[in-house]
Amino acid sequence: MDKNNKLAKWLNDEMTPSELADFQATEDYALYEKIKNYSSHLEVGDFNEDKVLETILKQEKSTPKSIPLYKKWFIQIAAVLVIGLGLTFVMQNYSSVTQLAQNGEKTTFLLPDNSEVVLNSGSEIQYKKWNWDNNRALKLQGEAYFKVAKGKKFEVVTNLGKVAVLGTQFNVKARENRFDVTCFEGRVKVNYKNAELVLTPGQSVTFENGKQIKTTNESSKPAWLEHQMAFEKENLNQIIAEIQRQYKVSIILKTKKTDALFSGKIPTDNLETALQIIGTTYNLNYTKTTTDKIIFQEK
Amino acid sequence: MTIHSISNTCNEIVFSSFFKSQAKSLRNFLFYKYGNKDQAEDLAQEAFIKLWQNCSDVPIEKAKSYLYTIANNSALNGIAHEKVVLKYEKEFSGLDKTNENPEFILEEKQFGNKLLKAIENLNETQRVAFLMHRIDGKKYSEIAEELNIGIKAVEKRIHLALLELRKEIKI
Numbered sequence: 001m002d003k004n005n006k007l008a009k010w011l012n013d014e015m016t017p018s019e020l021a022d023f024q025a026t027e028d029y030a031l032y033e034k035i036k037n038y039s040s041h042l043e044v045g046d047f048n049e050d051k052v053l054e055t056i057l058k059q060e061k062s063t064p065k066s067i068p069l070y071k072k073w074f075i076q077i078a079a080v081l082v083i084g085l086g087l088t089f090v091m092q093n094y095s096s097v098t099q100l101a102q103n104g105e106k107t108t109f110l111l112p113d114n115s116e117v118v119l120n121s122g123s124e125i126q127y128k129k130w131n132w133d134n135n136r137a138l139k140l141q142g143e144a145y146f147k148v149a150k151g152k153k154f155e156v157v158t159n160l161g162k163v164a165v166l167g168t169q170f171n172v173k174a175r176e177n178r179f180d181v182t183c184f185e186g187r188v189k190v191n192y193k194n195a196e197l198v199l200t201p202g203q204s205v206t207f208e209n210g211k212q213i214k215t216t217n218e219s220s221k222p223a224w225l226e227h228q229m230a231f232e233k234e235n236l237n238q239i240i241a242e243i244q245r246q247y248k249v250s251i252i253l254k255t256k257k258t259d260a261l262f263s264g265k266i267p268t269d270n271l272e273t274a275l276q277i278i279g280t281t282y283n284l285n286y287t288k289t290t291t292d293k294i295i296f297q298e299k
Numbered sequence: 300m301t302i303h304s305i306s307n308t309c310n311e312i313v314f315s316s317f318f319k320s321q322a323k324s325l326r327n328f329l330f331y332k333y334g335n336k337d338q339a340e341d342l343a344q345e346a347f348i349k350l351w352q353n354c355s356d357v358p359i360e361k362a363k364s365y366l367y368t369i370a371n372n373s374a375l376n377g378i379a380h381e382k383v384v385l386k387y388e389k390e391f392s393g394l395d396k397t398n399e400n401p402e403f404i405l406e407e408k409q410f411g412n413k414l415l416k417a418i419e420n421l422n423e424t425q426r427v428a429f430l431m432h433r434i435d436g437k438k439y440s441e442i443a444e445e446l447n448i449g450i451k452a453v454e455k456r457i458h459l460a461l462l463e464l465r466k467e468i469k470i
Contacts, residue, residue, distance in 0.1 A: 005451075005454035005455050005457070005458035006458065007457070007458040007461040007462065008439070008453075008454035008455070008457040008458040008461070009454070011432065011457060011461065012432070012438075012439060012457075028465055031465055031468065031469070032461060032465065034410060035414060035461065035464050035465070035468070038387070038410070038411055038414050039414065039418075039429070039433040039434075040433055041387050041388045041391040042385050042386070042387060042388075042418075042430070042433060042434050043385075043386065043387070043388050043434065044326075044327045044330055044336070044385065044434060045336070045386075046323070047323070047326060047336075047340050049318070049319065049322050049323065052322065052340070052343075052344050052347070053315060053318050053319075053322070053347075055344065055348075056318070056344065056347045056348050056351050057311060057314070057315075057351065059348050059351055059352060060352070061309065061351065061352055061354060061355070
């Protein structure tokens, strides 16, 4: 009788006829039957439902309604994300972008207007993405080649002077006291101290220690883009500095005769040849102490 | 930003007819639990007020389980339990009305009183399930839903209630 809650089945009229017959045969059946019948005539009594309902309907409904907690979280998370993305966007656009080429490296990148820049070894450029199309200005330390997309004035600011162009290709080199600008296409305006001059394709200009040396350049691209360094009347210190940048080596010069000017091209992809050219030209011997340390001394 | 879906529970006609269908059995349920009719009515009213106030969040299909959840949680409020004193319908005077033998009538009366006493002495869970079936005529499945337990558990409570009642009456 205890198994399967039989009494509950019986009370709910769920017993099979054979189960019922068995149950009716038991001693307690009459008593259970009586409990069943008596309990079906129990009551709790009515209550005044209408009055209660009236009371309930008088209550203010709570005003359109609190956002469930998870939705608040969702909104908070969404807000944080939006603010974060916004800040990132602002930072990216307002803060300066820096492009860098370490010694021994060259870096090529595009500006927001797709102008192309190639940074020579040991050079750095800073610019702002924000409103680039209306304010194409960047700061250069070192040497870079520019292929400028057509548009408003494009300005390269260096410690030594300023170069302003419309769409064109040109090279700017500002190292120590020497400032070289070469125009390959279009027109380039160069400001150096109080001087201002315009270069046309094939022309280049060099200022060194306040003096201007004007030369022409016949190639259509700067030599350094073709694995060469081209020098035009430059002294030994400047040449050694360039070799150090290109090859990422350190060179010690044990000579005081550095004033002789060199004009010519030195490869940037063959250190031995480069060192030999310097050695022959300036009558120096060189020794390598380690792979990246070189000493030049007088013969 | 407020997310607000209109629920038909806020409609007075819908709410009123839902109230009429549920109010008495909810009051009864609370009475079986606590044994105090006034308190049961107050608790039932409070549950319906909560439903009305939050009608925009509770669709009418969910309203019943909402009510019973509140009613079941009311146990947490430290309400005093009293004896569940029941009575028979006024016109009910025993099983066999044709038999007017005074001795028989007395026996019937004694049985009726014994049963009420036995029901009083049932433990709460058995009594609630048993009376929801006997007085409110609910199906076991309905009882299970309202008590938030399984049908098997309801059957067990009722089975045990009957065993207990028989034992009490036989003494």
